[in-house]
Amino acid sequence: MALLELPDYRDTTVDVSIIYGGRTTVPASYVVKTPIAGHVLLDMPCYSFLIENKRINKKVLFDLGLRKDWKEKLPPPSKQHLYLKPASGYSSMQNMMRHMLTAIELRVLNQIESAKAIMDIEQDVADQLHNASVPLESINAIIWSHHHIDHTGDPSLFPSSTDLVVGPGFKRDTTTFPGYPTNTDALVTDDAFFGRRLVELDFSDAVTIGGFLAIDFFQDGSLYLLKSSGHTHDHISALARTSENHFILLGGDIAHHPGEYRPTEHLPLPIEISPSPLKEDTISISTCPGSIFEAISPANSRGSDAKVTPFYELNAGMNEDLGDAEVALEKMLPFDGSAKVMVIIAHDASLLDVLPFFPNSITEWDIQGYKAKGAWSFLKDFVGAIDRSADGST
Numbered sequence: 001m002a003l004l005e006l007p008d009y010r011d012t013t014v015d016v017s018i019i020y021g022g023r024t025t026v027p028a029s030y031v032v033k034t035p036i037a038g039h040v041l042l043d044m045p046c047y048s049f050l051i052e053n054k055r056i057n058k059k060v061l062f063d064l065g066l067r068k069d070w071k072e073k074l075p076p077p078s079k080q081h082l083y084l085k086p087a088s089g090y091s092s093m094q095n096m097m098r099h100m101l102t103a104i105e106l107r108v109l110n111q112i113e114s115a116k117a118i119m120d121i122e123q124d125v126a127d128q129l130h131n132a133s134v135p136l137e138s139i140n141a142i143i144w145s146h147h148h149i150d151h152t153g154d155p156s157l158f159p160s161s162t163d164l165v166v167g168p169g170f171k172r173d174t175t176t177f178p179g180y181p182t183n184t185d186a187l188v189t190d191d192a193f194f195g196r197r198l199v200e201l202d203f204s205d206a207v208t209i210g211g212f213l214a215i216d217f218f219q220d221g222s223l224y225l226l227k228s229s230g231h232t233h234d235h236i237s238a239l240a241r242t243s244e245n246h247f248i249l250l251g252g253d254i255a256h257h258p259g260e261y262r263p264t265e266h267l268p269l270p271i272e273i274s275p276s277p278l279k280e281d282t283i284s285i286s287t288c289p290g291s292i293f294e295a296i297s298p299a300n301s302r303g304s305d306a307k308v309t310p311f312y313e314l315n316a317g318m319n320e321d322l323g324d325a326e327v328a329l330e331k332m333l334p335f336d337g338s339a340k341v342m343v344i345i346a347h348d349a350s351l352l353d354v355l356p357f358f359p360n361s362i363t364e365w366d367i368q369g370y371k372a373k374g375a376w377s378f379l380k381d382f383v384g385a386i387d388r389s390a391d392g393s394t
């Protein structure tokens with residue numbers, strides 16, 4: 001196993017809070033390849049993160065979740081014409097993939113709308129900051145992990161002094177820039193850009209961290225933005241230093257469910273899982289054997305060791321470039337296995353009960369033990385597949 005080299009400490013850390021930015025619910029089959037029996041729906045909360053560098057008095061937001069007025073303001077699902085547009089209009093395989101992705105997104109949106117089901121956002125991130133007496137003027141930048149609607153929120157609620165930071169390739173791709181309605185192909189709205197500085201990251205002078213190209217955002221080693229394209233062309237992740245020796249890796253949509261990156265040789269399935277994910281039992285259970293989840297892992301049918309192979313594989317339909325997405329996710333695995341790093345992807349529902357949300361902070365995640373508490377919590381999504389008679393829990 002290659003040793004993960006984390007960047008040197010340069011006397012500066014950041015504080016991190018996780019903000020609940022609404023949630024969506026989608027069929028699991030749209031998101032992961034071959035869902036485990038009983039894992040029908042994927043509950044996808046949309047997380048935003050407030051990151052504060054107190055030394056230089058700067059605050060940024062990484063992602064914004066959903067926007068409250070999405071029904072009125074988003075590029076309309078009537079953009080379904082994109083779905084029907086003949087593939088001959090697309091010159092490369094990559095564009096074909098994007099074509100498919102758009103189709104899937106629209107199908108999800110339409111299905112959710114017709115089912116009157118969940119695209120649930122009560123309070124924009126901007127409202128939550130305001131209610132917690134964090135002035136919007138104090139937010140120096142909004143950083144989008146990528147351009148999808150469950151991440152872009154509503155930057156127009158922020159003053160023009162707040163920059164909008166996007167990943168490489170954003171400005172030259174017609175699905176991202178300019179925005180809708182100026183550009184009817186765009187999946188983002190123009191109002192995000194009006195009157196504000198739009199900064200597209202340039203990784204040409206980047207350093208490398210764990211195989212990712214990385215930009216030292218505050219130039220003091222406290223926050224790195226990582227190039228992690230694949231899910232989309234403009235996708236980035238972030239590595240925030242929360243103490244001299246600890247980091248939080250904000251994955252964005254590098255994966256959509258922890259089963260896509262756990263277990264691995266870096267973070268094997270424990271022999272005893274504690275706390276037990278079988279919480280719905282009436283009997284109080286503190287631990288459960290890892291073997292009951294090992295037995296139901298689709299990795300077995302792929303001929304892999306289920307103790308060290310993720311339950312799920314990435315789904316081609318969810319990623320513009322599946323190969324790049326797999327490479328990016330592979331790079332993240334040593335971070336996930338390191339005791340110095342806690343990984344949080346944008347839609348990890350298993351952390352809803354584990355982490356304290358804004359205005360609380362998750363900066364002291366290592367001291368509070370959030371990683372140990374949350375790493376296997378996602379297994380509760382698979383309980384439907386377990387033969388309860390074989391459940392040897394204590």
Ligand SMILES: [Zn+2]
Binds near residue numbers: 148231253
């Ligand atoms: Zn996405």
Ligand SMILES: [Zn+2]
Binds near residue numbers: 253347
């Ligand atoms: Zn997303």
